[in-house]
Amino acid sequence: MQTIVLGSSSITRAELLNKFEVPFIQRDAGFDEESLRISDPAHFVYHATKGKMQSYLEKYDLEMPVLCADTVVTANGQILRKAKDRADAKRILEAQSGNTVSILSCMIYKSKTIELIDLSTTDYLFLPFDTKALHDYLQSDEWQGKAGACMVEGFCKSYIKEVVGLESTAMGLSVEKLLPFLTF
Ligand SMILES: Nc1nc2c(ncn2[C@H]2C[C@H](O)[C@@H](COP(=O)(O)OP(=O)(O)OP(=O)(O)O)O2)c(=O)[nH]1
Secondary structure (H helix, E strand, C coil), X not given: CCCEEECXXXXXXXXXXXXXXXXXXXXXXXXXXXXCCCCCHHXXXXXXXXXXXXXXXXXXXXXXXXXXXXXXXXXXXXXXXECCCHHHHHHHHHHHCCCEEEEEEEEEEEXXXXXXXXXXXXXXXXXXXXXXXXXXXXXXXXXXXCECCCCCCCHHHHHEEEEECCHHHHHCCCHHHHXXXXXX
């Protein structure tokens, strides 16, 4: 399998590619999503990913295929992005407690021969988060740098009552949907 560029600074996305044994190098795409003024979650995550890809291609060529992605969490119709501080993380997580949460991940994979654009959603029905467990999680700082301050493989896992979709999508990269295209 050809080595690709993960055009992302995300540790989680790197961990996901390693888990699926995809050979890659990592480069930051250098796009500022804060510049986007889009309230619809699907539109936001798509345009953020497009922006990351365009920003990457302004700096690098396509000698190696490149993969960019963006993830947002939504609850009650609001976009829940990365928490600014612990108080913001508490607010964002309390919006998800005992609620239906959708996590949208868009990825764009581009080589000299193909371009794949995938926008997938994983829906969760969470049980109410335990107050002390939430406090301990907030103290851990593990929520930092994570969309919606959530970790579906970590803190949130024991509160999953129902799930529809891939865990990888919820973590930030729908790798299973990418694999068939990596041989092109
Ligand atoms: N471990 C873990 N990470 C998650 C989960 N949900 C989202 N994330 C991470 C994946 C991404 O690193 C981050 C979403 O933020 P972005 O899509 O803006 O990517 P990020 O800024 O990390 O890197 P990038 O913009 O691609 O350079 O949150 C989860 O459930 N578990």
